[in-house]
Amino acid sequence: MAGPSDRVLRLLSVLSTRPSWTNRELAERLEVTERTVRRDVARLRELGYGIESDAGPWGGYRLAAGTAMPPLSLDxxxxxxxxxxxxxxxxxxxxxxxxxxxxxxxxxxxxxxxxxxxxxxxxxxAFVHTPQGTPDPVSSGVLLELASACRYQERLRLAYRDRNDRQSTREVEPYRLVRTSNRWYLVALSAGEWRTFRADRVIEAHRTGSPARIADPPDAARMVADMLTSHYPVYATIYLPMSMGQAQQLIPPGSGVHEAESNGTRVTLGGTDIDALATRLLELATPLTVLAPDELRSALRERLQAQLAALTG
Missing domain, CATH: 1.10.287 (Helix Hairpins)
Known part of the structure; x- marks a missing residue:
């Protein structure tokens, strides 16, 4: 015979299979009394599950949204x-x-x-992911520690390797993890300054148990984007007629600086030259407006005219 906990979980599973169940139907399905069904429904409600009921002979129980996130039962x-x-x-x-x-x-x-x-x-x-430019993978353990420290605002002790392959140990106040098109970056307060740390250069990460003291934090995604694009010789500013979220899926945070505008998003991104920027924008395959520079607008127009001539020629 199933215990109370097993029975309650089974009741939850049965309720999720149909929009509504009568008390009698549930009792027959679970092989218990109708009184037991009412008691178990009350227990589920105490655990945070939203269960609505209708009075009368044709009434029944149905799952609804609860007020808190309860435990989940998954097969x-x-x-x-x-x-x-x-x-x-x-x-x-x-x-x-x-x-x-x-x-x-x-x-x-x-x-x-x-x-x-x-x-x-x-x-x-069964799946092979094509390389995206990350020279060293990030271990799952490191990412777990970084994500948990950011989420629960705990100080971190990092063993870190810089761009010159020098190793050091430092304590930081973690704020956010930012995913770009090919890397994870940790945005954290280090020695009183906001810094970005490449997650693939973190050798070890351990939470200290001390609370992180975060005051006046920056826009983490923009900080990473500014860092990544600061070395480009040329920049483009475009307007995308879509929401900020849609624009960030098209051009990930860290690959460009996003600013919300009425009915769209302004994005600034860098490139090695005008030709490279033109190629990048054409690969987006979406309507856009080039706000600057004029040279990029002319380059795109010439490319599109050449493609049109080739198609109609």
Whole structure:
């Protein structure tokens, strides 16, 4: 005979399979009394699950939105699907500078049964990701520590390797993780100054247990973008007729500086020369307006006219 906890979880699973169930239907399905169903529904409500009920002989129970995030009950296929989706969101930087997906992914991976974890591993092995310019991969353990420290505002002790391959140990006040098109960056307060740290250069990261003292934080995504684009010899400013979120999916934070405008987004991005910028903008394959410089506008016009002539010639 199932215990109270198992029975409550089974009730939750049954409720999720249909829009509505009568008390009698639930009692027959679970092989318990209608009184037991009412008691278990009350227990689910105490745990934070929103369960609505209608009075009368034709009334019943149905799941609704709760007031808090309760525990979830997932079967093997659902757990695998959630883990894969979270990993894709984290790797692609869909949420910009938000590290919530990464933190949730590592929490879920720690709880996966061995049979599901093995399936997830086989699923990952079936895919090959093309190189995106990152010379050194970031270990999952390092990313977990960085994401957790940012989320819970704890000081970090980093073993870090700089661009000259010199190693040092430092304590930082972590603020945000920023995903660009090919790297993760940690934005943190170090020795009283806001800095960016490449996650693939972090050798070890450990939370100290001390609270981070964050005051007047910067726009993390813009700080990384400014750092990455500061060395380009030429820049382009374009207008995209889309929301900030859509523009950041097209041109990831760190590859450009995004500014919201009425009915669209202004983006500034750098390149090695006008020709390279023209190529980059054409590859976006979306309507846009070049605000500056004039040379880029002329280069794009010439390219498009040449392509049109080739198509109609």
């Amino acid at each position: 093997d296929d659902e757990a695998l699907a959630v883990a894969v989706a979270l990993r894709e969101v984290a790797l692609k930087g869909t949420l910009g500078s938000d590290q919530a997906a990464l933190s949730a992914l590592f929490k879920l991976q720690r709880l996966l049964p061995r049979r599901v974890a093995d399936r997830l591993g086989r699923f990952a092995d």
